[in-house]
Amino acid sequence: MRYPLGAALLLSVAACAGPRPLAKRVIIVTLDTTRVDYISAYGSTRVSTPNIDGLARRGALFEKATTVAPLTLTAHSSLFTGLLPPHHGVRDNAADPLAADHATLAEILQRRGFHTGAFAASAVLQASRGLSRGFDVYRDGVSDSWSRRFRRPGGEVVAEALQWVSQQGDEPFLLWMHLYDAHAPCDPPEPYRSLYKEDPYAAAVAYADAQVGALLDDLERRRLLDQAVVVIAADHGESFGEHGEEGHGLQLYEDVVRVPLIISAHGLQPRRVTAVASLVDVMPTVLDLVGAGTPKIDGTSLMPALKGRPIATDRAAYSESLYPAHFGGAPLRAVRDDRFKLIDAPQPELYDLERDPGEVRNLASERPAVLAGMSQRLGPLTESPAIALPTPRAVSAELRERLAALGYVSGTVRK
Numbered sequence: 001m002r003y004p005l006g007a008a009l010l011l012s013v014a015a016c017a018g019p020r021p022l023a024k025r026v027i028i029v030t031l032d033t034t035r036v037d038y039i040s041a042y043g044s045t046r047v048s049t050p051n052i053d054g055l056a057r058r059g060a061l062f063e064k065a066t067t068v069a070p071l072t073l074t075a076h077s078s079l080f081t082g083l084l085p086p087h088h089g090v091r092d093n094a095a096d097p098l099a100a101d102h103a104t105l106a107e108i109l110q111r112r113g114f115h116t117g118a119f120a121a122s123a124v125l126q127a128s129r130g131l132s133r134g135f136d137v138y139r140d141g142v143s144d145s146w147s148r149r150f151r152r153p154g155g156e157v158v159a160e161a162l163q164w165v166s167q168q169g170d171e172p173f174l175l176w177m178h179l180y181d182a183h184a185p186c187d188p189p190e191p192y193r194s195l196y197k198e199d200p201y202a203a204a205v206a207y208a209d210a211q212v213g214a215l216l217d218d219l220e221r222r223r224l225l226d227q228a229v230v231v232i233a234a235d236h237g238e239s240f241g242e243h244g245e246e247g248h249g250l251q252l253y254e255d256v257v258r259v260p261l262i263i264s265a266h267g268l269q270p271r272r273v274t275a276v277a278s279l280v281d282v283m284p285t286v287l288d289l290v291g292a293g294t295p296k297i298d299g300t301s302l303m304p305a306l307k308g309r310p311i312a313t314d315r316a317a318y319s320e321s322l323y324p325a326h327f328g329g330a331p332l333r334a335v336r337d338d339r340f341k342l343i344d345a346p347q348p349e350l351y352d353l354e355r356d357p358g359e360v361r362n363l364a365s366e367r368p369a370v371l372a373g374m375s376q377r378l379g380p381l382t383e384s385p386a387i388a389l390p391t392p393r394a395v396s397a398e399l400r401e402r403l404a405a406l407g408y409v410s411g412t413v414r415k
């Protein structure tokens with residue numbers, strides 16, 4: 001198209017004013033097993049997390065962010081591929097490694113000339129599980145350790161990450177740091193242990209926050225946070241018996257599926273975002289911020305939200321737990337929109353998260369129209385061949401009883 005001279009001048013002036021420079025550095029910190037209500041930026045009074053709060057003051061805090069599954073490997077696979085579990089196939093921690101035909105954020109950035117380093121803290125994420133693809137350096141502290149540990153403390157992960165950062169000079173890089181300290185059994189060091197004597201989980205979150213601070217302070221000192229995107233997210237939360245579960249992996253209540261998600265990028269104003277977001281949105285958002293375009297995936301870029309523009313109000317976030325199906329229980333799937341949440345259990349559960357954030361009042365029979373609408377949203381993700389359910393294993397009477405008590409034994413595994 002040809003423009004008249006005046007329009008061409010206007011266009012060139014706009015070009016000189018320039019779009020934001022693209023991000024040169026991407027820093028992703030995943031906090032394992034971290035509940036939103038243990039982060040002070042999200043209003044927690046149980047624990048102080050000044051470093052995460054500091055990032056939230058410079059970035060966008062997502063109020064309604066949801067994980068795809070309450071399982072470490074599944075959630076991280078979605079975060080790094082932008083795909084939902086039915087599409088990337090890593091349905092639980094014991095699944096086959098992530099298939100090589102699903103492009104990862106690390107692969108895409110590596111091809112664009114980013115140096116890529118990953119520093120993980122748990123055997124669940126060890127290199128052989130498939131997330132190491134695209135990383136020049138992938139340290140899990142497990143597979144390369146003579147001591148055959150299954151986890152390591154955040155301080156060790158940060159030290160390794162910073163050592164790697166110190167070698168990157170002015171090159172663009174992707175750094176992923178994973179902290180496992182809040183995963184049971186929590187064993188935080190002093191002074192956190194004494195500061196939160198009554199609550200080892202709070203102590204562990206406070207310790208993890210201090211590690212985030214150590215990382216960000218060092219990056220700041222090196223002036224590496226200019227032109228950087230920083231993402232902090234949890235892979236899932238943790239249940240403290242609210243609905244009968246201790247831990248995570250089985251249920252899909254908000255204690256485990258709602259996650260902290262904070263994204264800060266240079267040149268963007270801080271804000272709180274109330275639109276629904278999912279871990280699958282992280283990859284396309286980062287690709288948008290580095291100017292890498294967006295592959296065809298399940299997630300969508302949150303860039304409009306980062307800029308304070310409205311994003312579609314009909315957004316919905318999917319999550320699943322097929323873990324019970326291993327033991328003859330029913331697979332669980334859930335979808336939440338701006339207000340309602342459906343858990344597709346043997347007895348469907350519908351909650352109004354706005355009025356009932358604790359999910360105690362099942363509205364399934366009272367609100368049939370909402371139930372039908374939410375079921376429809378879930379539909380495409382529950383149909384085969386996308387779903388290959390695990391073969392039920394022999395299961396102890398005790399576990400079966402526990403699943404039954406949670407309402408998860410359907411008698412047969414649905415196909």
Ligand SMILES: [Zn+2]
Pocket residue numbers: 032033071072073235236
């Ligand atoms: Zn986890």
